[in-house]
Amino acid sequence: MKTAKLNNQIINIEKINRETYQSLYENGKKGILYCSDCGEKVRFYIGIEKEPHFYHINMQNKTCLDPIDIKGEKSEDVTLYKEQNGFRIPVSRTITALKEPEAPFKKAQAVKVTNPFTPPIHIQTNAQANYLHDLAQAGILLDSYQTQTVTHVEGSLLVLAGAGSGKTRVLTARTAYMICEHGIDPKSIMLVTFTAKAAAEMKKRLSAYPKMEQRKIQQIVSGTFHSLFYRILVFHSPEKWAANKLLSKSWQRDQLIKQAGRELNLDEKEFAYDLALQQIGFWKNSMLSPEMVRPESAWEEQVALLYNHYEQAKEKDELFDFDDMLLGCYELFKNEPAILSRYQNRFQYFLIDEFQDINKVQYELIKMMSAQTENVCAVGDDDQSIYAFRGSNPQYLLDFKIDFPQGDIVTLSNNYRSSHEIVSTANTVISQNKKRHLKKMEAQFTGEKPPVLFYPYDEEEEATAIVTDIHEKITTGFEPMDFAILFRTNTGSRAVFERLANSSLPFRIEQDAESFYDRFIIKSMLSFLQLSLNEDDQNAIKNILPALFVKQTVIQDLKAESILKDCSLLECLKYIKTGFAFQESKLKKVISVTRSLAGKSPVFAIEMIEKELGFQDFIKKRGGDGNKMEKGSDDLKDLKVAAKNFATIEELLNHADHMRAMNKEMKEWSKNNSNAITLSTIHRAKGLEYKVVYIIGAVDGSLPHDYALDAYRNGDFSSLEEERRLLYVAITRSMDFLYISVPGNRRGRQAYPSRFLSSIAKQTF
Numbered sequence: 001m002k003t004a005k006l007n008n009q010i011i012n013i014e015k016i017n018r019e020t021y022q023s024l025y026e027n028g029k030k031g032i033l034y035c036s037d038c039g040e041k042v043r044f045y046i047g048i049e050k051e052p053h054f055y056h057i058n059m060q061n062k063t064c065l066d067p068i069d070i071k072g073e074k075s076e077d078v079t080l081y082k083e084q085n086g087f088r089i090p091v092s093r094t095i096t097a098l099k100e101p102e103a104p105f106k107k108a109q110a111v112k113v114t115n116p117f118t119p120p121i122h123i124q125t126n127a128q129a130n131y132l133h134d135l136a137q138a139g140i141l142l143d144s145y146q147t148q149t150v151t152h153v154e155g156s157l158l159v160l161a162g163a164g165s166g167k168t169r170v171l172t173a174r175t176a177y178m179i180c181e182h183g184i185d186p187k188s189i190m191l192v193t194f195t196a197k198a199a200a201e202m203k204k205r206l207s208a209y210p211k212m213e214q215r216k217i218q219q220i221v222s223g224t225f226h227s228l229f230y231r232i233l234v235f236h237s238p239e240k241w242a243a244n245k246l247l248s249k250s251w252q253r254d255q256l257i258k259q260a261g262r263e264l265n266l267d268e269k270e271f272a273y274d275l276a277l278q279q280i281g282f283w284k285n286s287m288l289s290p291e292m293v294r295p296e297s298a299w300e301e302q303v304a305l306l307y308n309h310y311e312q313a314k315e316k317d318e319l320f321d322f323d324d325m326l327l328g329c330y331e332l333f334k335n336e337p338a339i340l341s342r343y344q345n346r347f348q349y350f351l352i353d354e355f356q357d358i359n360k361v362q363y364e365l366i367k368m369m370s371a372q373t374e375n376v377c378a379v380g381d382d383d384q385s386i387y388a389f390r391g392s393n394p395q396y397l398l399d400f401k402i403d404f405p406q407g408d409i410v411t412l413s414n415n416y417r418s419s420h421e422i423v424s425t426a427n428t429v430i431s432q433n434k435k436r437h438l439k440k441m442e443a444q445f446t447g448e449k450p451p452v453l454f455y456p457y458d459e460e461e462e463a464t465a466i467v468t469d470i471h472e473k474i475t476t477g478f479e480p481m482d483f484a485i486l487f488r489t490n491t492g493s494r495a496v497f498e499r500l501a502n503s504s505l506p507f508r509i510e511q512d513a514e515s516f517y518d519r520f521i522i523k524s525m526l527s528f529l530q531l532s533l534n535e536d537d538q539n540a541i542k543n544i545l546p547a548l549f550v551k552q553t554v555i556q557d558l559k560a561e562s563i564l565k566d567c568s569l570l571e572c573l574k575y576i577k578t579g580f581a582f583q584e585s586k587l588k589k590v591i592s593v594t595r596s597l598a599g600k601s602p603v604f605a606i607e608m609i610e611k612e613l614g615f616q617d618f619i620k621k622r623g624g625d626g627n628k629m630e631k632g633s634d635d636l637k638d639l640k641v642a643a644k645n646f647a648t649i650e651e652l653l654n655h656a657d658h659m660r661a662m663n664k665e666m667k668e669w670s671k672n673n674s675n676a677i678t679l680s681t682i683h684r685a686k687g688l689e690y691k692v693v694y695i696i697g698a699v700d701g702s703l704p705h706d707y708a709l710d711a712y713r714n715g716d717f718s719s720l721e722e723e724r725r726l727l728y729v730a731i732t733r734s735m736d737f738l739y740i741s742v743p744g745n746r747r748g749r750q751a752y753p754s755r756f757l758s759s760i761a762k763q764t765f
């Protein structure tokens, strides 16, 4: 049905602005939408493939009709009719009826799949009478290329493997083959993975392999480059590399670099410290000391100076960061040949996963350690290289033959994970990249349906449509663990998190994903709102002090004043003496502005604080607006989008509390439960697979990220290619169903479809 009643007025969805869809959906959930025919409660449907409509909660025996003539009406305020016993009866008048509704609903669209599916002709060939035969018996099949990889034990081997081509299977099968068929000592095998999770997963899979003893699995030395080489460092110099000297948190590195910046008189407001740290990491991973750096721009010149100061500060306090671990190990091996030789004897075989993301220092370390045997099996896909910004370089993969001239190369291009339609979409997207090793994945099966592009109004509607779709699929037999919702950056997940938190669906987030409402800028803004409700809220007063450029220690004076003068903490702001007349008068203004917010809508209140209390200055100075990846001003825009859903400040604050609590709860819950929908950044989803994948925010500015577009405008194309690889990685996580969301608005502004989609969309956007 296209109509329903809200507050006794008829809503016709063909005549209302799209912006109001989400509030209609919420009103339906609140139970205040009624059928314009029978008067029973109805809900508003927002999904991916079906058009929005009203529906009865209990569908049985419902044959209600819309009033007739609703389509033809064009006037602003019209009378609607319905047919009853052959008569035309006026029922009500439409509200918000517009001549031309803005941003009308746009139907979801299947992507363009031009090449037909050709069934694969290769055969699974591991039926020989050896360990491979046992594997086949256990259901671990290998095709001829995979078999070649698994049985190539001695000498170096590069496996160029497309997404879903069985890299993990090949690495585990090869490890098992080496141990069970060739009797190789598991202690002499080093298995390097990109994440600790991947190493654990491989060991878990190995335990299902025939003839594999648990004891032997435990003896394999596996882990990330950092963990493996850190273990070596700690073994040889435990004092120097003690864990308490590690700058493990990003705020610790931030503090140190900003201190260095102050010594160099850099502007904290404008200088992009996050990018500077990234650049320093890049140089370190590329083994360039501060003296070796050759800056290519004025900005890099400043960062190079900063690099020098940062290193000195670390050295002075005997601290180290993650990048130092690898460099430290390199130095150790170089300066102590006896130690290197011990490890060269100990480790005879190296298996390296995700080789496309290796950086120079990692590469050098592997070369040093494997110098005697050259038994290096490197597996990678240059199209999945997504860490170039921190020094990863797929060139090592492409140049493998230079350093290992005796080595062999095998290409795995059969994709076992995804349907032909998904594989074809991924091939089309990635083929637009210029710098890559030419290859094309071949799917092994054709799917039920091609990937779908859909067009929600904004982040809120996007989240609702996805949750509806998941609900529908679960009723047809899918499990929560079959779904993943992927996004470019964590802040992009706010709305889906909120919608899932308010649903009965189980979901998981990363353990380090902070709640949106705990972000520095958001916390500070919400504290102003909190004070408008309770002028004595101590936490809120504490949280607004940075925004007023007042020291935190002032809180003690405020408490004392509040007792002495018998007034609220908020009121006490007027007694703060800073010595600057303009600041003291601003503190007085905070009181009146905050008080004036009572009874106002949250969006109005936020805008008022922004305008009247110079909140933007605070963001510029302290909110990371010099940063390229995460800006405080973007957080504030996101907050305004979220706040639109609430009529009162209290409702918004309650919601924020609820979401913070849910963030903690879901993290705890997912430690022991695996049957959950995954919410993940694309980076973190690398190596994983799901039956259904939703990629959200496929618009310019989000994917590709703004920073890459900026770089592109300045003549650097590589960041944009890396963003395209990110989309490729996201697409290739899906096995059967893929949905790409292209919201019309983002952060309260019109958004434009991601430029990466033009090659797969049927029509131009």
Ligand SMILES: Nc1ncnc2c1ncn2[C@@H]1O[C@H](COP(=O)(O)OP(=O)(O)OP(=O)(O)O)[C@@H](O)[C@H]1O
Residues within 6 Å of the ligand: 124, 141, 142, 143, 146, 161, 162, 163, 164, 165, 166, 167, 168, 169, 170, 381, 384, 415, 416, 417, 686, 687, 688, 689, 732
């Ligand atoms: N020979 C095979 N026959 C059938 N299925 C296979 C075969 N090889 C791998 N698979 C399956 O294909 C899927 C993808 O394999 P895997 O996860 O090892 O790929 P991958 O190359 O590591 O992928 P990505 O790089 O995209 O993360 C898995 O579900 C795996 O079980």
